[in-house]
Amino acid sequence: MSTDLITELKPTKSAPLYGFWYPATTSTALAVGQMQTQVMLGQPILVCRDRQGKVAAMRDICPHRGMPLSFGHFDGERVECAYHGWQFDTGGRCRHIPALVEGSPLQPEKIGITSYPCQDQDGYVWVFLPDPQQPKQPVPELPRLPLPSEPYRMIQISTILDCTIDDGIVGLMDPAHGPFVHQSSWWRTKASMHDKAKTFEPIPNGFRMVPHAPSKNSGPYKLLNRLYGGPLTTTIDFVLPNQRFEFVQCGSMYVSSRATVTPVGEQQCRIDFAAAWNILPWLPFAKPLFRYFANIFMKQDKQAMERQAVGLKYKPALMLIDDADTPAKWYYKLKAAHLAAVQTGRPLDHPLKDRVTLRWRS
Ligand code: FES
Ligand SMILES: [Fe+2]
Incomplete structure (x- = not known):
């Protein structure tokens, strides 16, 4: 098993990305x-x-x-x-x-x-x-939230995090914190941890966890599976500079969400989370209910990242371990590759060349 010290990646650490x-x-x-x-x-x-x-x-x-x-x-x-x-x-x-x-x-x-x-x-x-280093950059298209059909319901929640942009983003894509930070009887417990193998592939400016059956140890997914009879799949994308899309689909039913982490200043960022869905159309109070649970999750993440920031003030050396922290490594490499591409004018040298399967327990 190899470990990388985050400090090796220092040059790009916490620099905000312009041109997005x-x-x-x-x-x-x-x-x-x-x-x-x-x-x-x-x-x-x-x-x-x-x-x-x-x-x-x-x-x-x-x-x-x-x-x-x-x-x-x-x-x-x-x-x-x-x-x-x-x-x-x-x-x-x-x-x-x-x-x-x-x-x-x-x-x-x-x-x-x-x-x-x-x-x-x-x-x-x-x-x-715009990126001052790329004055001629055409304005790219805005990445859209996948919304395959109407009508749907949608909520948005937002919170401010007192941490750097990179720590905020890495916290967003970290698969191993779930059973500890988001522990609850209705979502998942430490006892339900099991081996996972997920396949990733490169996409423009990011990487994708290819469509797979969602975690067997999470209650709401079990419920959806029972209601709609499957096959239920989840696709998770990360794209630069700061967007994590999660798309859960079961036939024509879907839950589509996006979280973005926007740097406010050097030590502060804002998480915006939006979710749209067409499942359970008969459910009363679906929006306040969804918002309630999404807020619990966001508060748990916020608390974890803010507690971590207390330790990070002392600038400790940090580790990224395989395979649980591999997506975080890709993020840092992708960011560095983007900055290098801007500098040299060459196409982005994507750190992920092919499909790869990562294994971890959560
Ligand atoms: S009009 Fe004078 S500062 Fe704006
Ligand atoms: Fe989380």
Whole structure:
């Protein structure tokens, strides 16, 4: 068995990745005519929704004297700075400077704020944060949550984690913490731990745990199997920079979820979890129920990662063991490969060349 010291991978440790889409807020939290500020990748970002319902994003800093625009006013068309009343359209272009006298040579429209591509999709307002090292990078398509059919129900939950982006992401893909962190009589217990063998394959910018029958030791899956008669399969994808998709399918029934970890600052990130499903359409209160259980899970992960962060402050050397921590190794390698590809302009040298089966107990 080989072990890798995480410290060997230091160069990319916790660097946020630019050139990707990140969720800023939920679609419902940004009503028509509203604006909201979010710090993402250490940058203050203002998102707003105009009168037509279109979303837009710009840097939340007034180019005049640095006042965050979010302290100002948005009328559904223009953002007005709270300090000297400069007005900007949703593209970040300055449209009015109240202090100018008529005939002034200064043209407000020559002044602009950095604006970002912004999209409303799958229940979130997404912002594309470009990579300054790749000024010509075309804006990639936003990865979609697989939603094979309508109608479906959907929930979103979110929490802030006080840990680095890498620790947050590794916590998300770690298969061995389940029986310890998410221990419960209805989900799984330590006694139900057993050998697992899962096959992974490379996908663009990530890797996939290929469709397999879900864990026999988890109660809800057992129930689904009984209700819908199987075959029940789960597919789990990780894609850079921060997305974990889990797709559970049984014929035309599905539960599709995505978790993203977005860096806020160096020592803080935000987990956003969205799940959509068309199973149990007759079940009353399905959304609050699902939200309740998803929140329990998220709180358990949050507590584990925040407790870990107490130890990580002392910068201990860490280990990644085979095979339970192999996905975490791939994540670090994938991230390094992405950064190298940006540097050299060559295609990404994917760390996973072929299908491989990992074995662990959980
Ligand atoms: S700082 Fe915004 S208008 Fe002056
Ligand atoms: Fe977890």
